[in-house]
Amino acid sequence: MKTIKLLSILFISSLVFISCSDENPLPVNEEEVITTMTATLTPTGGGTAIVLKTQDLDGDGPNAPVITVSNSLAINTVYTGVMEVLNETESPAEDITEEVLEEALEHQFFFTPTNGIATVAYTDTDSEGNPLGIQFTLTTTDAGSGTITISLVHEPEKTEPGVSSGDITNAEGETDIDATFSIVVQ
Amino acid sequence: MSVKYYLTCLFLCFINVTISQNCNLKFQGIVKDFHDGTPIEGAYIKMEGSNLYAISDERGNFVFNNICTVNFKVSVSHVSCDSKTVTINLNKKSFIEIRLEHHIEELIEVNVTSKVNKKSKTAQETVIKSDVLERYSSLSLGDAIKEIPGISSINTGNSIVKPVINGLHSSRILIMTNNVRLQDQEWGIEHAPNIDINSAESISLIKGANALEFGGDALGGVIIVNPSRTFNKDSIFGKTMLNGHSNGKGYGFNTTLTKTFSKGFYINGQVSHKQTGDYKTPDYLLTNTGSKKTGFSAFTGLKKLEYGFEVYYSYLKNKIAILRSSHIGNVEDLVNAINSDEPTIINDFSYDINAPKQEVIHQIFKANYYLRFKNFGKLDVQYDYQNNHRFEFDIRRGDDRDNAAIDLELQSHTFKSTLKLDSNSDNIYKIGLLAGYQDNYANPGTGVRRLIPDYQKFDFGIFSIGNFKPSEKLAIDIGVRYDFNRINAKKFYQTSRWIERGYNDDFSDIIIEDFGTQLLVKPSFDFHSVSVSTGLSYDLGKNRSVLFNYGLSNRAPNASELFSDGLHHSAARIELGDLRILKETSNRISGTYNYDSEKATITVEGFFNHIHNFIYLEPTGVETTIRGSFPVWEYKQVNAILFGADLNMRYEINRKFMVQNKSSFMKGEDVSSNRDLIDIPSLKTTNLVRFTNKKWSNFSAEIQSELVFRQRNFPNNNFEAYIPRTDSFILVDISSPPPAYHLLNVRSDFDLKISKKENVRVAFSINNLLNTSYRENLNRLRYFADEIGRNFSIQLIYNY
Numbered sequence: 001m002k003t004i005k006l007l008s009i010l011f012i013s014s015l016v017f018i019s020c021s022d023e024n025p026l027p028v029n030e031e032e033v034i035t036t037m038t039a040t041l042t043p044t045g046g047g048t049a050i051v052l053k054t055q056d057l058d059g060d061g062p063n064a065p066v067i068t069v070s071n072s073l074a075i076n077t078v079y080t081g082v083m084e085v086l087n088e089t090e091s092p093a094e095d096i097t098e099e100v101l102e103e104a105l106e107h108q109f110f111f112t113p114t115n116g117i118a119t120v121a122y123t124d125t126d127s128e129g130n131p132l133g134i135q136f137t138l139t140t141t142d143a144g145s146g147t148i149t150i151s152l153v154h155e156p157e158k159t160e161p162g163v164s165s166g167d168i169t170n171a172e173g174e175t176d177i178d179a180t181f182s183i184v185v186q
Numbered sequence: 187m188s189v190k191y192y193l194t195c196l197f198l199c200f201i202n203v204t205i206s207q208n209c210n211l212k213f214q215g216i217v218k219d220f221h222d223g224t225p226i227e228g229a230y231i232k233m234e235g236s237n238l239y240a241i242s243d244e245r246g247n248f249v250f251n252n253i254c255t256v257n258f259k260v261s262v263s264h265v266s267c268d269s270k271t272v273t274i275n276l277n278k279k280s281f282i283e284i285r286l287e288h289h290i291e292e293l294i295e296v297n298v299t300s301k302v303n304k305k306s307k308t309a310q311e312t313v314i315k316s317d318v319l320e321r322y323s324s325l326s327l328g329d330a331i332k333e334i335p336g337i338s339s340i341n342t343g344n345s346i347v348k349p350v351i352n353g354l355h356s357s358r359i360l361i362m363t364n365n366v367r368l369q370d371q372e373w374g375i376e377h378a379p380n381i382d383i384n385s386a387e388s389i390s391l392i393k394g395a396n397a398l399e400f401g402g403d404a405l406g407g408v409i410i411v412n413p414s415r416t417f418n419k420d421s422i423f424g425k426t427m428l429n430g431h432s433n434g435k436g437y438g439f440n441t442t443l444t445k446t447f448s449k450g451f452y453i454n455g456q457v458s459h460k461q462t463g464d465y466k467t468p469d470y471l472l473t474n475t476g477s478k479k480t481g482f483s484a485f486t487g488l489k490k491l492e493y494g495f496e497v498y499y500s501y502l503k504n505k506i507a508i509l510r511s512s513h514i515g516n517v518e519d520l521v522n523a524i525n526s527d528e529p530t531i532i533n534d535f536s537y538d539i540n541a542p543k544q545e546v547i548h549q550i551f552k553a554n555y556y557l558r559f560k561n562f563g564k565l566d567v568q569y570d571y572q573n574n575h576r577f578e579f580d581i582r583r584g585d586d587r588d589n590a591a592i593d594l595e596l597q598s599h600t601f602k603s604t605l606k607l608d609s610n611s612d613n614i615y616k617i618g619l620l621a622g623y624q625d626n627y628a629n630p631g632t633g634v635r636r637l638i639p640d641y642q643k644f645d646f647g648i649f650s651i652g653n654f655k656p657s658e659k660l661a662i663d664i665g666v667r668y669d670f671n672r673i674n675a676k677k678f679y680q681t682s683r684w685i686e687r688g689y690n691d692d693f694s695d696i697i698i699e700d701f702g703t704q705l706l707v708k709p710s711f712d713f714h715s716v717s718v719s720t721g722l723s724y725d726l727g728k729n730r731s732v733l734f735n736y737g738l739s740n741r742a743p744n745a746s747e748l749f750s751d752g753l754h755h756s757a758a759r760i761e762l763g764d765l766r767i768l769k770e771t772s773n774r775i776s777g778t779y780n781y782d783s784e785k786a787t788i789t790v791e792g793f794f795n796h797i798h799n800f801i802y803l804e805p806t807g808v809e810t811t812i813r814g815s816f817p818v819w820e821y822k823q824v825n826a827i828l829f830g831a832d833l834n835m836r837y838e839i840n841r842k843f844m845v846q847n848k849s850s851f852m853k854g855e856d857v858s859s860n861r862d863l864i865d866i867p868s869l870k871t872t873n874l875v876r877f878t879n880k881k882w883s884n885f886s887a888e889i890q891s892e893l894v895f896r897q898r899n900f901p902n903n904n905f906e907a908y909i910p911r912t913d914s915f916i917l918v919d920i921s922s923p924p925p926a927y928h929l930l931n932v933r934s935d936f937d938l939k940i941s942k943k944e945n946v947r948v949a950f951s952i953n954n955l956l957n958t959s960y961r962e963n964l965n966r967l968r969y970f971a972d973e974i975g976r977n978f979s980i981q982l983i984y985n986y
Binding site for chain 2: 024025026027028029030031032034035036037054055056057058059060061062063064065089099102103106112114147149153154155157168172173174175176177178179180
C-alpha cells in the first residue's frame with residue numbers, strides 16, 4: 001500500500017507543479033530575419049541616387065514583399081552600387097550587412113539583368129579574393145526596359161564555373177534573399 | 187515442453203523436518219486454480235524432507251496417511267503452474283486448500299520455441315521475437331517492424347525511420363514501451379520514435395485500433411515494445427551484442443544484465459551505444475548523414491503471485507545529422523535539387539554531425555504496483571513521467587550559428603489503473619482509467635518563431651474490455667472506451683497570418699495581448715471521443731482459424747495539425763495548421779485467414795478503413811517572401827478510405843530448406859475529391875530462401891529478394907513556380923514517384939563454441955548485395971539523393 005501512497009503523492013505533486021506555471025510566453029526576438037534589402041545606385045558623374053528596395057515586414061508571413069524602384073535609370077551611365085540588408089522587426093533596425101561582411105566567405109550577392117539593360121561588375125572581394133557584392137558598379141547601355149534580380153546566397157560554391165563573375169547558375173547554396181525589380185532605362 | 191519450462195515449474199526447496207514418534211496422522215487437501223477456483227488435477231504434492239508424495243485427482247483432492255510429524259512443509263507443483271511451498275501444523279488444521287497460479291502468460295514468454303505470445307486472441311497481431319530484433323540492433327524500431335507484411339516506413343534520410351501501419355503513421359500509431367505510452371512529439375514526419383530497439387525483448391504489433399486498453403486514437407495500430415522478462419528463480423543472465431557495418435563505418439554495442447531471485451525480486455540494467463558516419467550510395471557519399479545514439483535503462487521490482495511492483499527508468503539520446511544538401515532556401519533551390527542527379531554538396535567521409543541536425547533526449551520513469559485477489563482478479567496502478575527534449579539545428583548565420591532553431595521540451599505525466607477480473611477464464615473483464623497531463627515548452631531563446639506553441643494538455647480516459655470464450659473454438663473480444671482531451675495553448679500569430687487565416691471573425695475573443703505585428707492568443711479546445719472495438723476468432727480445426735475485427739476510433743487533432751505555422755527548410759514549404767480542425771473518426775473492418783502447421787504458414791489479412799474528417803497536408807497555393815516563393819501546405823480534412831491486403835506464406839520443403847513470401851498491397855483515396863492519398867506505400871513483395879542445419883553449429887544461410895513497385899496512384903501536387911531570373915514559369919515536380927526497385931540481401935549465422943556450455947552467435951550479412959541505385963517514394967529526402975548502397979555487417983551475440 002506504501003507504493004500506492006507514493007504514487008498518489010507523485011501524481012498530486014505533479015498537479016500542483018502544473019497549476020503554478022501560468023505565465024504568458026515571451027515573444028521571440030528574431031535576430032536573423034531579413035526584412036529589407038536596398039540597392040542604392042549613385043551615378044558616378046553625380047546626380048540623384050536611385051534606390052531599389054524590397055521590404056517584407058512579416059518575414060515568412062502571408063504578405064508579399066513590397067518592391068519599389070525610386071526612378072528610372074539613365075542610358076549609358078555608370079552607377080556605383082551599395083547593398084544594405086536590414087532586419088526591421090527589431091527597433092532600431094538591425095544592420096545585417098555587417099554580418100554578411102563578417103562572413104564574406106559564405107555569402108555572395110548576384111545581380112541578373114534581363115533584356116541586356118545593364119551589366120554589373122563586383123568591386124569588392126572576400127578574404128580569398130572571390131567576389132562578395134556589397135559593392136559593385138552597374139553600367140547601363142541603350143534605352144529599354146527589363147528586370148534586375150538581386151539575390152543573396154548563403155554558402156555558395158564560389159569556385160564553380162561562372163560564379164565569381166556573377167552567374168548564379170552553378171552557385172548552389174541557399175537563397176536568403178531573392179527579389180526582382182522592374183527597371184526602365186531612358 | 188522445454189527444459190526451462192520444467193525448471194520454472196518444478197522449483198523445489200528443502201528444509202528440515204522435526205521427527206515425531208506418532209506415525210498415524212492424516213493430512214488432506216485440495217488444489218485449486220488461484221483465479222477461478224477450479225480444481226487442478228495432476229498437481230504433485232511432496233512432503234519436504236521425506237519421500238512421501240501425493241498427486242491430486244480430478245477434483246483436485248489429495249491425501250497423506252501415516253504421517254509421523256505435526257509440523258512440516260509441503261511443496262506443490264504442476265506443469266503449467268508456479269510451484270508453492272506451504273507450512274502445515276496438523277494440530278491446527280488437517281485439511282488445506284492450496285491455490286496455484288496458472289501461469290500461462292508468463293510461461294510462454296520464457297519458452298522461446300513457443301509460437302504464440304499475443305496480447306489479444308482476436309486482433310491482427312504479429313509478434314517479433316528477440317532473434318529477429320537482434321538483426322536490427324544497429325538500426326531502428328521502424329526498420330525492424332517492416333518484417334511484418336503491411337508495415338512500411340516513412341523516412342527522412344536513413345536514420346529517421348517512422349513506422350507506417352497499413353498506410354497510417356505519426357499520431358495515428360500508438361507506441362507502448364514497458365507499458366508506458368510513448369509521448370515524444372510524434373506528430374512530425376521527421377520525428378522518429380525514441381525507442382532503443384536494444385532494450386526490447388519482443389515487439390507486438392496490432393493493426394487497427396483494436397487495443398483500446400492503450401488508447402482509443404490509434405487509427406493505424408499499436409506497437410508494443412516489451413522489455414526482457416524475469417522469472418522467479420535465483421539466476422543471473424545477460425546478453426552482449428557487438429555490431430559493425432561497412433556503409434557509414436558504423437559500430438555499436440549493447441549489454442543487458444538481469445539478476446533474479448527465487449523470492450521474486452529482480453533487477454535489470456541495459457546499456458547501448460551506436461555511432462555511424464556518413465552513409466554512401468553506390469555513386470557518392472551522403473555528406474552529413476551520421477548519427478550517434480546512446481541509451482541506458484534499468485528496472486527493478488518484485489514479482490509475487492499476490493502482489494508485486496516495478497520501478498523503471500530509461501534514458502535515450504539521439505543525435506542525427508540530416509543530409510546537408512537537403513537544407514534549401516526557396517523553390518528555385520528545390521527545382522535545382524530535383525533536377526540534379528547528385529546532391530549539391532558532397533564532402534569527404536566524416537563522423538561529424540553538423541547542422542542540419544536533430545538532438546533528442548528522451549527519459550521515462552515508471553512505477554507500478556499490482557495486487558491479485560483470490561477468485562476475483564488483479565489490480566494494477568501505474569504512474570509514469572516522460573521528458574522529451576528536442577533540438578533541431580538549421581544552417582544559420584552570425585551569433586545564432588550554433589543556436590538551435592527548435593527547442594521543445596515536452597513533459598508528460600500519466601496515472602493509470604486497470605482492474606482485470608479473471609476469476610472465470612471464459613469471461614475475462616478488464617476496466618481501467620487513465621489521467622494524463624502534458625506540458626510543452628517552446629524555448630524563445632532560439633531566435634526563430636515557434637513552430638509549435640507552448641501548451642498544456644489534459645487527458646482522461648476510461649475503458650472496459652471483455653474477453654469471452656463461448657465455446658472451445660470461438661473467442662470474442664468487446665471493448666468500449668471514452669476519452670476526453672483538453673488542450674490549452676498560448677501562441678503568437680503574426681497579425682498578417684491571423685488575418686489571412688480569417689481568425690479575426692471566428693477567434694477574436696481569444697486574443698490576450700496585441701504586440702502590433704504579433705498577437706498572443708489563447709486557444710483552448712475540448713474533445714470527447716468514444717471508441718469501440720470488437721473481435722472474433724474462430725478455430726476451423728486442422729490448424730486453420732479465422733479472425734474478424736471491427737473498430738471505431740477517434741483521434742483529436744495534435745498540436746501540429748492545429749498550430750503549425752512556419753517554413754520547413756527541408757521541404758521548402760510553408761506549413762499551416764488550422765484552429766478549426768476537428769477530430770477524425772475511423773471505422774475499420776478487417777478479416778484474417780490463418781493456417782499454421784509445423785510445415786507451413788499462410789496468413790492473409792485484409793482491411794478496409796473509412797476515415798471521416800481525415801486530417802492531412804495538401805498544397806493550396808504559393809506565397810512570396812523576401813527569400814523567394816514557397817508552396818503553402820495546409821492541414822485539411824477530407825473523407826478517406828484505405829484498403830488492402832497483407833500476405834505471409836512460409837513453407838518448409840524439408841528440415842533444411844524453408845521458403846517464405848511476404849507481400850502487401852494497399853490503396854488510399856480521398857473520396858471527398860476523388861483523388862489518391864499521398865504517402866501510401868506501394869506494392870511490395872519479398873521472397874526468402876533459408877537453409878538451416880542445426881548439426882553444423884546451428885548454421886543458417888538465407889537470401890532475400892525485395893521488390894518494391896512504383897507507386898502509380900498518387901495525387902498530383904506539382905505546381906508552377908515563377909523564376910524571376912529567366913522571367914518564366916517552371917513545373918516543380920514534387921509528386922512523381924521514383925521507379926520500382928529490386929534489392930538482394932544475404933545473411934548467414936552460426937554458433938561459435940567458446941567453452942563447453944557457452945556459444946557466441948556470429949552473423950554476417952550483406953544488404954543491397956548488387957549495390958543498386960534507387961530512391962524510395964516514402965523517403966522525404968528522395969528529391970536530393972539516392973538510398974544507401976551495399977552494406978556489409980557483422981554481428982556477435984553472446985548470451986550468458
